[in-house]
Amino acid sequence: GLPEQVTIYEVGPRDGLQNEPSVVPVEVKAEFIDRLADAGHKVIEATSFVHPKWVPQLADADELLTRLHRRPDVRYPVLVPNPRGLDRALAQGVDEIAIFASATEAFAAKNLNRTLESQFVMFEPVVARALDSGVKVRAYVSMCFGDPWEGPTPIAQVVAIGERLLGLGCHELSLGDTIGVGTPGHVTALIRAFRTPERLAVHFHDTYGQALGNTLAALAAGVTTVDASTGGIGGCPYAESATGNLATEDLVWMLRGLGIETGLDLGKLVSTSVWLAELLGRPSPSRVVQALSKG
Ligand code: HMG
Ligand code: MG
Numbered sequence: 001g002l003p004e005q006v007t008i009y010e011v012g013p014r015d016g017l018q019n020e021p022s023v024v025p026v027e028v029k030a031e032f033i034d035r036l037a038d039a040g041h042k043v044i045e046a047t048s049f050v051h052p053k054w055v056p057q058l059a060d061a062d063e064l065l066t067r068l069h070r071r072p073d074v075r076y077p078v079l080v081p082n083p084r085g086l087d088r089a090l091a092q093g094v095d096e097i098a099i100f101a102s103a104t105e106a107f108a109a110k111n112l113n114r115t116l117e118s119q120f121v122m123f124e125p126v127v128a129r130a131l132d133s134g135v136k137v138r139a140y141v142s143m144c145f146g147d148p149w150e151g152p153t154p155i156a157q158v159v160a161i162g163e164r165l166l167g168l169g170c171h172e173l174s175l176g177d178t179i180g181v182g183t184p185g186h187v188t189a190l191i192r193a194f195r196t197p198e199r200l201a202v203h204f205h206d207t208y209g210q211a212l213g214n215t216l217a218a219l220a221a222g223v224t225t226v227d228a229s230t231g232g233i234g235g236c237p238y239a240e241s242a243t244g245n246l247a248t249e250d251l252v253w254m255l256r257g258l259g260i261e262t263g264l265d266l267g268k269l270v271s272t273s274v275w276l277a278e279l280l281g282r283p284s285p286s287r288v289v290q291a292l293s294k295g
Helices: 012-019 026-038 061-067 083-091 105-112 118-132 155-167 184-192 211-220 248-257 266-280 287-292
Strands: 007-010 096-102 136-142 172-177 200-204 225-228
Touching: 007 248, 012 026, 026 061, 026 266, 061 083, 083 118, 096 105, 096 118, 096 155, 105 118, 118 136, 136 155, 155 172, 155 184, 172 225, 184 211, 200 211, 211 225, 211 248, 225 248, 248 266, 248 287, 266 287
Parallel strands: 007 225, 096 136, 136 172, 172 200, 200 225
Antiparallel strands: none
């Protein structure tokens, strides 16, 4: 059966804005995050403490955190790849981080300048020190279904990397379909191959229009945390074929129809997406935003 409640892990300010051709001013980012909290989001991935040359769009991470109006009932995790990123995050009082591993050799090289093996050399001390400092750690694993250079990713390879990340002490593992090539049968098979589906989250990019179908398959397989980006913005600068994430509005529409509680105000999400689309200079790709914002 399907869960009664689903946690939506909002990635718009991070995954969405990391891939925008134009750099969004820091005060607009802060307002975006405030609006997401106003709409009822309880987990908002705010930004990344990565190398500013690798992702110039998020080079203002330190300043953004000083401008956040943090609410006690909202979590604001940030991406951290390495010790330098953790130093920066801790200096801003962050209490939850996300590391991001690759399931494939090619993407580990492109996204992290590491091998499948040496990415763990980078992550292990980060997770250990974060946990010691009372900081919770989520782990992502990217290219879980396929990779532009290596083709389909073997399920056993994803499970091996994913269980190793959980074994470091990460509380949650988000399975990333970075380029959106997964389909529902593949999703079911991958989730069933893990020993602990309750610790999994799913992270679908909607390149091939499969994100909602994949999400339904994941929920039926026992997953209760779903990543999404308000307005469906997003992509990965180190995987050209990646497009936006599953739109939060599309997800909320489906879950509402299923009678699953999210606590989100769809009207406020849509008006936030319309506001952001105007600033970004292009319409939201979300079908629900398009349908609900027609005059
Ligand atoms: P590297 O070049 O191997 O770095 O990059 P390094 O460790 O050799 O350090 C080189 C220099 O960079 C040093 O400076 C460091 O201090 C500095 P120097 O001593 O030469 O003057 N440096 C930093 N400065 C600021 N902040 C830092 C930092 N780290 C090093 N954190 C590295 C390795 C991991 C840093 C680099 O590859 C990187 O930043 N990668 C990030 C790429 C990225 O952000 N990709 C997008 C996010 S992943 C994604 O979108 C997928 C996801 O959504 C899930 C899905 O869809 O599947 C999560
Ligand atoms: Mg992503």
